[in-house]
Amino acid sequence: MRNTRALAVAGAAVAALGLSAPAAVAWDTPRNIVALPSVIARGGQLTITVDGCRNGGTATSNAFTRPARLSPIPGARETARGTATIRNDARPGPYDITVRCDGRSLTKPHAFTVIGGVRGGIGGSSTTGATPTDMAIGGGLVTAAVVGGGVFWMRRRAERRV
Numbered sequence: 001m002r003n004t005r006a007l008a009v010a011g012a013a014v015a016a017l018g019l020s021a022p023a024a025v026a027w028d029t030p031r032n033i034v035a036l037p038s039v040i041a042r043g044g045q046l047t048i049t050v051d052g053c054r055n056g057g058t059a060t061s062n063a064f065t066r067p068a069r070l071s072p073i074p075g076a077r078e079t080a081r082g083t084a085t086i087r088n089d090a091r092p093g094p095y096d097i098t099v100r101c102d103g104r105s106l107t108k109p110h111a112f113t114v115i116g117g118v119r120g121g122i123g124g125s126s127t128t129g130a131t132p133t134d135m136a137i138g139g140g141l142v143t144a145a146v147v148g149g150g151v152f153w154m155r156r157r158a159e160r161r162v
Contacts, residue, residue: 030057030101033108041115046084049073050099050106053080057101063090063114070101090114 068084097111
């Protein structure tokens with residue numbers, strides 16, 4: 001009885017796979033748009049990969065500095081890839097990508113998310129740094145550490161004299 005059930009399940013799986021394969025092969029429109037990384041800072045570069053785009057095409061978004069050119073990937077059937085640069089003034093949030101290949105277009109909503117840029121390298125000269133309250137808390141912690149270290153050191157010294 002167990003063999004019959006296993007054979008029936010295996011047959012149903014093979015039939016489902018066999019029926020879906022011709023539909024997947026016949027579909028020659030752009031599909032499966034993948035943007036990596038999916039979360040990116042302003043000014044960063046985004047890699048776009050599109051299936052069903054055998055001759056290449058273009059990818060556009062409101063966050064891109066200019067449309068990205070998609071080129072076919074050698075050895076990959078009907079797949080194209082391109083790189084886009086995110087505008088420095090792009091607002092944080094989700095963005096769509098529209099791909100145009102072989103006279104057809106496809107839009108993937110919320111394909112990637114732009115986050116605010118990092119102000120690296122300017123250190124303490126930034127006007128958005130620590131507030132006076134932050135400085136007071138930090139100074140208090142440093143003072144407490146120095147006093148605690150001094151007490152510990154003096155106590156250790158006193159133990160050696162005895």
